[in-house]
Amino acid sequence: MISYLDAGESHGNSLCAIIDGIPAGLEIDESFINHLLCLRQSGYGRGGRQKIEKDKIEILSGVRFGKTIGSPITLKIKNNDYENWQDIMAPFATYTNRKQITKPRPGHVDLAGYLKYNRNDLRDCLERSSARQTAIRVAVGAICELCLKEAGVEFYNFVSAIGKVKANVNYANLDEIKNSANNELFCPDKNALYEMKKTIDKAIENSDSLGGVAEVLISGAVAGIGSYKWDKKLDARLALATMSVQAIKAVSIGDGIENAFKYSSEVQDEIYYDFNSKEYRRYTNRLGGIEGGISNGENIVIKAFMKPIPTTRKGLRSIDVKTKETSVSVYERSDVCATSAASVVVRAAVAYEILNAYLEKFGGDCMSEFKRNVENYKEYLKTK
Ligand SMILES: Cc1cc2nc3c(=O)[nH]c(=O)nc-3n(C[C@H](O)[C@H](O)[C@H](O)COP(=O)(O)O)c2cc1C
Numbered sequence: 001m002i003s004y005l006d007a008g009e010s011h012g013n014s015l016c017a018i019i020d021g022i023p024a025g026l027e028i029d030e031s032f033i034n035h036l037l038c039l040r041q042s043g044y045g046r047g048g049r050q051k052i053e054k055d056k057i058e059i060l061s062g063v064r065f066g067k068t069i070g071s072p073i074t075l076k077i078k079n080n081d082y083e084n085w086q087d088i089m090a091p092f093a094t095y096t097n098r099k100q101i102t103k104p105r106p107g108h109v110d111l112a113g114y115l116k117y118n119r120n121d122l123r124d125c126l127e128r129s130s131a132r133q134t135a136i137r138v139a140v141g142a143i144c145e146l147c148l149k150e151a152g153v154e155f156y157n158f159v160s161a162i163g164k165v166k167a168n169v170n171y172a173n174l175d176e177i178k179n180s181a182n183n184e185l186f187c188p189d190k191n192a193l194y195e196m197k198k199t200i201d202k203a204i205e206n207s208d209s210l211g212g213v214a215e216v217l218i219s220g221a222v223a224g225i226g227s228y229k230w231d232k233k234l235d236a237r238l239a240l241a242t243m244s245v246q247a248i249k250a251v252s253i254g255d256g257i258e259n260a261f262k263y264s265s266e267v268q269d270e271i272y273y274d275f276n277s278k279e280y281r282r283y284t285n286r287l288g289g290i291e292g293g294i295s296n297g298e299n300i301v302i303k304a305f306m307k308p309i310p311t312t313r314k315g316l317r318s319i320d321v322k323t324k325e326t327s328v329s330v331y332e333r334s335d336v337c338a339t340s341a342a343s344v345v346v347r348a349a350v351a352y353e354i355l356n357a358y359l360e361k362f363g364g365d366c367m368s369e370f371k372r373n374v375e376n377y378k379e380y381l382k383t384k
């Protein structure tokens, strides 16, 4: 089993994570981690902060000669913006002429955090809850992906809706889905992409913001990971991972949400046997590759529903917690839409869960043991 702890304030010195339990002997491709970090920073509708940050991974422990050695891996990403915030973000800062934040922003943790932690400056709450944290999470997920790649599991992230504009996604065309990473919103449907950009432009014009649907497709996962037990169910664990991403307010496995409004004959995935590959396959994949908490060998599809970005130029009614006077929440800068970035984050969040489910089933102090056990199991499946 792997676990990790991450830390770091949005405008603090840096973001860090320590991951424990990655098998020894895994080759760490830094360029792959940096590629995903770069993808997370991109996307049409992102704000000014992304012009300041140039996320790059630094590995401080757990790797020698490019390979993991079985000890905890320490990761760090520098916050370039810290330079502009040291007067209030350095741990022992003593003087600032900047005002404290006293007007909680609706849709953010500000008010709940203020009440829970008994802070005077709402910045103490918003710094940690900020989605800046998702950068280090992507780095952790990238390492999990590198491990799973060796077992034949691949991850794809894309966007299938921005506001009311929905894409037409062909889930069987993995090349098209993969290539969507090259366009400004990671949308596999070119017509929808154009409309999505227009709707974001409209949000900018109206000083408003948008959410959307971020999806992750996982190919090559064997049938049999997860469990019947409630807290080991794969769909439940993927839902937890996905819902823990900032602004994701609903999740479905496959067509989970639409399926609730249909007849059973329009939903269940009928079974056939493929004599060539010696695999049990489905004619459709509306349930997204998981039945009864266990993967069934089809692609695993996760849809994450993101609310519109809460901070807008327009501002929203709030109160000043010091004076209790009605006021409008403060705007400094913000993303207008970050659904494409969220798709990279969800990909990382679920990669962590899938790796844990794999390690539970196949063990793995070292990569050779892990890969041998996966290959033996794949051979066994062909005999069933
Ligand atoms: C990649 C990403 C970028 C985000 N950027 C912003 C932003 O620029 N401004 C903002 O107000 N919220 C942004 N959010 C959303 C907030 O972090 C989130 O809504 C807030 O922390 C409250 O958490 P909750 O929506 O999960 O309740 C972003 C979320 C993600 C995933």
Ligand SMILES: C=C(O[C@@H]1CC(C(=O)O)=C[C@@H](OP(=O)(O)O)[C@H]1O)C(=O)O
Residues within 6 Å of the ligand: 010, 047, 048, 049, 050, 053, 129, 130, 131, 132, 134, 135, 246, 332, 333, 334, 335
């Ligand atoms: C820094 C990132 O996202 C931030 C997430 C965020 C929020 O409230 O979640 C608010 C904004 O922070 P700032 O006010 O510093 O611009 C975003 O830029 C990032 O994704 O790297």
